[in-house]
Every structure is written in structure tokens, then in C-alpha cells.
Amino acid sequence: MATGFQLIRLWAALFMVIAMGSTFSASGQETEALARRFGVIFEGSFEKADITTPITGARKTQLVAFYEWDFGVRQFTAIKWKDQGLDWDRLFAAARTGADKILMKIKPELVRDSRGVILYAIITDKDPFLTSVLLSPKLIDQFRETLGDRIHLVLLDRNRIYLFPATGGQLADYGPALVEEFSSTPLPVSLEIFLIDDTGYRVIGELERIKAAE
Numbered sequence: 627m628a629t630g631f632q633l634i635r636l637w638a639a640l641f642m643v644i645a646m647g648s649t650f651s652a653s654g655q656e657t658e659a660l661a662r663r664f665g666v667i668f669e670g671s672f673e674k675a676d677i678t679t680p681i682t683g684a685r686k687t688q689l690v691a692f693y694e695w696d697f698g699v700r701q702f703t704a705i706k707w708k709d710q711g712l713d714w715d716r717l718f719a720a721a722r723t724g725a726d727k728i729l730m731k732i733k734p735e736l737v738r739d740s741r742g743v744i745l746y747a748i749i750t751d752k753d754p755f756l757t758s759v760l761l762s763p764k765l766i767d768q769f770r771e772t773l774g775d776r777i778h779l780v781l782l783d784r785n786r787i788y789l790f791p792a793t794g795g796q797l798a799d800y801g802p803a804l805v806e807e808f809s810s811t812p813l814p815v816s817l818e819i820f821l822i823d824d825t826g827y828r829v830i831g832e833l834e835r836i837k838a839a840e
Contacts, residue, residue: 746788746800
């Protein structure tokens with residue numbers, strides 16, 4: 627007859643099997659748990675994706691539909707998109723809500739010159755949906771006092787965003803350094819330049835890549 631301790635161990639083992647069964651199928655393949663968040667991630671156009679929507683003025687950046695689950699984030703496939711009954715209106719609504727929450731938690735780094743004048747700001751965060759902050763109307767409000775009413779923004783990496791005042795030519799001064807950093811960043815997006823203002827966001831140009839020596 628099993629002792630009380632043995633019964634506890636048996637029940638614990640059974641619980642683990644049940645829990646694993648919710649994540650893995652009988653064949654050992656991972657099966658997806660319920661999505662925690664729907665949202666969008668800005669990606670380089672070199673990434674393949676089923677569900678995308680255009681960005682005004684963009685040639686090297688795309689807006690891709692993603693969902694979060696127990697093991698990170700995944701792009702929506704055409705099949706999963708259809709199964710979920712999603713459309714872009716619903717996804718954008720969820721993404722903007724998520725973007726507002728991300729903006730509430732981030733702590734931008736303000737880079738100043740020797741006189742204390744703010745040159746640019748850097749946003750870094752491990753949240754996979756960080757780039758979706760571009761969708762939030764609160765983004766321009768958060769930086770209006772420090773960077774002005776019109777902001778240049780570069781999505782160098784999924785987890786690293788640079789913001790410059792649109793006036794004063796600061797971005798041009800730092801362009802070569804950003805291009806160099808882009809070449810070694812782990813999750814690159816693009817070198818396209820976004821303009822952020824009260825009307826929203828759009829791409830207005832691209833940082834010039836360093837030409838190889840002939």
C-alpha cells in the first residue's frame with residue numbers, strides 16, 4: 627500500500643503530465659497556449675510575414691501582426707489570422723492600448739551636450755512590442771517638452787529606439803554612428819527615418835549606408 631508521501635509524489639507527477647499536455651501534443655510537438663496579447667511589431671522588409679499592412683512612405687520597414695504566448699511572440703499566419711476572426715481595426719485597437727501601457731513604464735535616456743541641451747533620446751525595453759509605441763498618440767505628448775512638436779525617429783532595433791528633434795539637424799550629425807550600430811544590432815528593423823507629429827507617423831527618408839571602398 628502506498629504511503630501518504632508516495633501518494634503526494636504520484637499526484638505531483640500526474641499534475642506535471644497534465645500541465646505538459648497543455649503545451650505539447652502526443653507527438654511531442656509544441657501546441658500554442660492562448661495568446662496573452664495581440665499587437666504589431668515594426669520589422670525590416672527583409673523579414674517574411676503573412677499578415678502585414680503598409681506604412682506611409684516606407685520601403686524598408688513593414689508593420690507585422692504578432693501575438694504573444696507562453697514562449698514569446700509569433701507572427702500571425704494567414705490560417706491563424708482567419709481562425710481568430712481578426713481584422714486590422716481590431717488589431718490596431720489592441721495594439722494602441724498595449725502601446726499606451728508600454729509608454730507608461732519606459733524610462734527614456736536623454737542625451738545632453740556639455741551645456742545641458744538635449745540632443746536626442748533613447749528608448750530601450752525588452753518588451754517585444756516596444757516598436758508599437760509609434761501607434762500611440764501619447765508618444766508625441768511624452769517628448770513634446772524635450773524634443774519638440776515634430777520628432778525624427780529611427781527604429782534601429784526592436785528593443786532600441788532613437789528620437790531626435792526634427793529641427794536643428796541633430797539626426798544628420800549622428801547618422802554615420804547609427805548606421806554603424808545598425809550593422810551589429812541583434813534585432814535590426816531598418817534605417818528609415820520616421821517623422822512623428824500630431825498627425826501620426828510616416829517615413830520621410832533613410833539614413834545613408836556607408837559605401838564600401840572601391
